[in-house]
Amino acid sequence: MRIRIVDAFSERPFAGNPAGVVLLDSGAFPDTAWLQRVATEVNLSETAFAHPLPAGGDADWALRWLTPAAEVNMCGHATLATAHVLHTTGTATGTVRFRTRSGVLTTTADDRGAITMDFPTAPLTPVEVPPVVAGALGAEIRSAHDTGPDVGDLLVELADEKSVRALAPDLKVLAGHGGRGVIATARAENPDGGYDFISRCFFPNVGIDEDPVTGSAHTALAPFWSARLDRAALVGLQGAARTGFVRTELRGDRTLLTGSAVTVIDGELLATDGAGPPGGAPGEARQAPRCHAPPPPHGVGSPNHPANSA
Numbered sequence: 001m002r003i004r005i006v007d008a009f010s011e012r013p014f015a016g017n018p019a020g021v022v023l024l025d026s027g028a029f030p031d032t033a034w035l036q037r038v039a040t041e042v043n044l045s046e047t048a049f050a051h052p053l054p055a056g057g058d059a060d061w062a063l064r065w066l067t068p069a070a071e072v073n074m075c076g077h078a079t080l081a082t083a084h085v086l087h088t089t090g091t092a093t094g095t096v097r098f099r100t101r102s103g104v105l106t107t108t109a110d111d112r113g114a115i116t117m118d119f120p121t122a123p124l125t126p127v128e129v130p131p132v133v134a135g136a137l138g139a140e141i142r143s144a145h146d147t148g149p150d151v152g153d154l155l156v157e158l159a160d161e162k163s164v165r166a167l168a169p170d171l172k173v174l175a176g177h178g179g180r181g182v183i184a185t186a187r188a189e190n191p192d193g194g195y196d197f198i199s200r201c202f203f204p205n206v207g208i209d210e211d212p213v214t215g216s217a218h219t220a221l222a223p224f225w226s227a228r229l230d231r232a233a234l235v236g237l238q239g240a241a242r243t244g245f246v247r248t249e250l251r252g253d254r255t256l257l258t259g260s261a262v263t264v265i266d267g268e269l270l271a272t273d274g275a276g277p278p279g280g281a282p283g284e285a286r287q288a289p290r291c292h293a294p295p296p297p298h299g300v301g302s303p304n305h306p307a308n309s310a
Helices: 032-042 076-088 131-137 161-165 171-177 218-229
Strands: 002-008 017-023 046-052 061-066 095-100 103-109 115-120 141-146 153-158 181-187 197-203 208-211 233-238 244-251 254-259 261-268
Touching: 002 032, 002 076, 017 032, 017 076, 032 046, 032 061, 046 076, 061 076, 076 095, 076 103, 076 115, 076 254, 076 261, 131 141, 131 153, 131 171, 131 181, 153 218, 161 181, 161 197, 171 181, 181 218, 197 218, 218 233, 218 244, 218 254
Parallel strands: 017 046, 061 095, 153 181, 197 233
Antiparallel strands: 002 017, 002 261, 046 061, 095 103, 103 115, 115 254, 141 153, 181 197, 197 208, 233 244, 244 254
16 A cells, blocks of 8 residues: 655645645545554654545545544645645546545646645634633734634734744643644735745644644635735745745635645555555554655746745
């Protein structure tokens, strides 16, 4: 069984947000406990598992996402990574429809390798700032919004970009908030800097202290900033250590997210579900010996800038 590590929302290795991708041959998912063990072993923000669906239905592939600690309702970067693997291996072309916990999500690849995902727009509901969040962040919060059940985060607006970049939250305290986590955001300090807003995402409740580039969070950030900046199409910068850009376009109850991806590791998962790994006794787990990291693409220029993302 093949397993890949893909850096999403980036055109070069070791940037953006890495995701595990496992394409299954069977028409059903293995036991959830096995999926969780694999995701815990991979130990990235999310590992995506997908299997093909019969022709003629409303979707082409079934897709699930698991963090090292839990299954989640929506994940943008692992969806981008899965679509990237399907296209680069020749398994799919054009538009791919995924059946997920968040309904049917579609992805479309262009001729340069950028992938646009069609996701539901998160419903934003103004809420009072929970004291536990204010204390954990230690920053001035201008507003707070609930992002609905699919995203499951609290979106908080801070005073400025410097405040977002300077955040060093108390993650143990923040975990007491509940939900998936907290999205902190502010308007870009420099309007000519190539992005319109900045964000950082903290999800200690699902085993992710800080997520590098969070596609699902941008289904909430897009309507939030489109309303304030009066533009449907924007570029968001996620300001974690492995930074990345996400192009967003608000279309009512749907949000388009665009980015690129690169496969960094392509290997073999030997600890399979059921009877045990190939070539070993039942229950015996062996580490996959065959993997490779492809070289960086040539001629990209400034590969992680939004101008190269679509």
